[in-house]
Amino acid sequence: MSAVVWRRSFPGDAIELHDVRKLVTALLAGCPVLDDAIACLAELASNAVIHTRSCEGVFVVEVRLARNSVRIAVEDAGGPTAPSLLSPGQEEMLEGGRGLAIVAALSGHMGVEGDAEGRVVWAELRWAAAETALASAVDYLEQLRDRLQIMGFLARVCPADGRAVAYLRVINPEATSLTEIVYAAREAEQWHFWWGWAEKIAAVDDIEAVSKRIAHVLTPVRHSES
Template identity: 45%
Template sequence: MDVYPVGCELVWRRAFPGIAEHAHSAREFVAFLLADMPVLDDAVLVTGEFVANALRHTASARPDGRFIVEVRRRPDSATIALTDQGGPKEPTIPNVDDMSECGRGLYMVRALASELTWSGSHAGRTFTATLKDGSR
């Protein structure tokens, strides 16, 4: 897509069941929408990390749980957001070293994205990463 109305972006949103089998579907959803963009690979990685965190740390993985993926596309960037059903722990980006066995997900997203934010509470959080062409 080369033509965007001035000041506009394209936006898609889809809910997925909170089970591991749908992580692939979420990544495919993002890949389809951003297939011709330079940030495609990073967007798919970010989506995978967001989904993994939702399924590992939040109520989205409970029976009948779900998560929502939103994609915002602009001519020179894309934003991936995931809304989960919340969890008891406040998200953090820990300091990791070569011996750390976990905790690299949001650390990696922060390295890939030009901006990483989250908001919400134990009842539900939205994680948002903006990827710009040449953001690294």
């Protein structure tokens, strides 16, 4: 996914801040860090209106949305005092410093560019890429595959397709009509194996128990001869 960039100027009036938040909230709908991004935006835009010459002109908001990051930047008309971070214990407010401390705490990276003629204050927020979760699921499925193959079953990890997730197809070579699908997914910060019909099997750290249960399901019941 290439970055999507949205840029717009606003009159330097505090009444515009509501529209700024509303527009960017719509732009970032579904973003995992939406609330933190809007909080950062509110602080940066407020600083531009209150502490810079943008109060007599305009300020510019730029949002750059990438696969697993969003960069919020506010360009102002400059001013004699550069933005400065304040620790919570300091009493004086320098250029919205306490607000910038909040931005620094919420974002992974932030910075200030420019000079008294005009500055850009930006913050970048990141989140785990979907590929990271997918890679973990595949790792767990491969471990289960290896265990099932030792037990004599045919097992193959299938990449994400129409199911949108990777899964494990397991077949009993002695009864090929017996086939099951298993996948790995997170629940409450822990990984579990699940049957294809969405029933949980067990936590992934119990490969032995999971493999035995799958083997039991895929082993036909043999009736003793009378």
